[in-house]
Amino acid sequence: MSTVIKNELPNKFSNRILVLTLLAILTIAVFSAYLSYKSQVRISEEKELFKLDCIASATAYKISGEDHSYLVAAYPNRILKSRAVQDSVYRKIKELMDGAQEMTKVPSEMYTVLSDTTSDQLYFGIGTVRSEWLSAMEDYPEELMRDFEKGGMVRSYIVNGSDKLSAFSPIRDANNKVVSVLQVEETRDAFMDKSLDQIMVNVYISLGFIAIIGTLMYFSVRNLLKRQERIALEKIELDGLRRELVTNVSHDLRTPLASIHGYIETVLMKFDSLSGEEIRKYLNTSLQGTEKLRGLVDELFELSKLESRERKLNEELLSLGELAQDVTNQFRQQANQQNIKLQTQIPSSLPMVTGDIALLDRVLQNVIGNSLKFCDSGDTILVSAGHLEGRVWVEIKDSGAGISEEDLPHIFNRFHKGKSRRSGSGLGLAIVKSILELHGATYQIFSQEGQGTTFHFDLPVARTT
Numbered sequence: 001m002s003t004v005i006k007n008e009l010p011n012k013f014s015n016r017i018l019v020l021t022l023l024a025i026l027t028i029a030v031f032s033a034y035l036s037y038k039s040q041v042r043i044s045e046e047k048e049l050f051k052l053d054c055i056a057s058a059t060a061y062k063i064s065g066e067d068h069s070y071l072v073a074a075y076p077n078r079i080l081k082s083r084a085v086q087d088s089v090y091r092k093i094k095e096l097m098d099g100a101q102e103m104t105k106v107p108s109e110m111y112t113v114l115s116d117t118t119s120d121q122l123y124f125g126i127g128t129v130r131s132e133w134l135s136a137m138e139d140y141p142e143e144l145m146r147d148f149e150k151g152g153m154v155r156s157y158i159v160n161g162s163d164k165l166s167a168f169s170p171i172r173d174a175n176n177k178v179v180s181v182l183q184v185e186e187t188r189d190a191f192m193d194k195s196l197d198q199i200m201v202n203v204y205i206s207l208g209f210i211a212i213i214g215t216l217m218y219f220s221v222r223n224l225l226k227r228q229e230r231i232a233l234e235k236i237e238l239d240g241l242r243r244e245l246v247t248n249v250s251h252d253l254r255t256p257l258a259s260i261h262g263y264i265e266t267v268l269m270k271f272d273s274l275s276g277e278e279i280r281k282y283l284n285t286s287l288q289g290t291e292k293l294r295g296l297v298d299e300l301f302e303l304s305k306l307e308s309r310e311r312k313l314n315e316e317l318l319s320l321g322e323l324a325q326d327v328t329n330q331f332r333q334q335a336n337q338q339n340i341k342l343q344t345q346i347p348s349s350l351p352m353v354t355g356d357i358a359l360l361d362r363v364l365q366n367v368i369g370n371s372l373k374f375c376d377s378g379d380t381i382l383v384s385a386g387h388l389e390g391r392v393w394v395e396i397k398d399s400g401a402g403i404s405e406e407d408l409p410h411i412f413n414r415f416h417k418g419k420s421r422r423s424g425s426g427l428g429l430a431i432v433k434s435i436l437e438l439h440g441a442t443y444q445i446f447s448q449e450g451q452g453t454t455f456h457f458d459l460p461v462a463r464t465t
């Protein structure tokens, strides 16, 4: 029953949480990749602008303001452009700009700009690419108008449909008067082509970090969920166990209780007509019933303590061989009465182990007791012990009824008992299992129906310091 519930509830819940975690990690990754891309573009832009600014101011510094003023005065309009181009002063300034452009490898335009404060207009002067002479600029950036005298940078402005980064720097005459500015522009596309590789490297690095953090997060969430799932499962299992226990216990208690009740009732009802002998017989049967009940209650109590881990091991150094010998001796009389040969093969020099004597005593009592229970007259039980590879082992081998193949996998389960009349509460081997597991022992049972049963367990040799 419990296994069915086991696999449903917590799994659905935790799968949902895991999917949500994964989605959250993915969203964070995409978002942060986007942010990282944006900030990398901005940083690169900043660097590029700074470079353009340096080029603009270095070149503007070399241009003579007087020469520029002379050209503007001598060739004040477009018509005079062809003449200006032949002027040595024009060529001197143009060569200066061409040289600077070639040297700095900025794939852009470089030109001088004049400001007409009376008409609030800007005009092109000499340029490396533009050839207009004194033509009005249509789309000039705000920053250029505002900071004409100081120089500055323009992060982004659209001119003739293309997005530009730009820097400008004043050209001064001998009196330090600003006569023009030199502007250096770079198209955003050209800049992006250059920087994209570097930007993407940085984006990949940050994505890598997120992937690592995300994976760690994923695994820690998974572990957390697994732990919660385990706790939930244990709770469900425990509830199932409790139900199973109540059902089995009430069933096992009812039979002896009914018989005790029946006998006592008979004695009371027929007290006058019963002989003393008969009364004794009935009361004795009732007494056996109460002993059976007491045994069952004791076993239940023991098992519940062991399984709730309440029972602390009272560990001490002990000789498993001697303990096996003692317990076997306690059964000798019973074996003789049943005509069962009870033999031991226990070397006297076995190493010590650590364990709880009372509990290990209980293991041997249960296992040897079972052998006696399932042996018939003429059968043999051999209790042997030995030492192998750092462990001390004990084996109880009987030639009794054996266990059927279908029962064998279940005999350590609580309340599992064979079909035989001799079977008891079905708690004995469950107690054995709990005790051995508490001791970190390994155990095995081999059996064949009609051939006999062998129970084997071993404990590590005690560490002596």
Ligand code: ADP
Binding pocket: 366, 370, 371, 374, 398, 400, 401, 402, 403, 407, 411, 416, 417, 418, 419, 420, 422, 423, 424, 425, 426, 427, 428, 429, 430, 452, 453
């Ligand atoms: P109980 O002996 O009280 O029924 P146990 O838990 O000790 O309960 O054993 C469970 C079942 O395992 C027994 O009912 C019996 O069928 C089987 N069994 C255990 N030991 C032996 C044995 N030595 N020989 C045959 N059957 C055994």
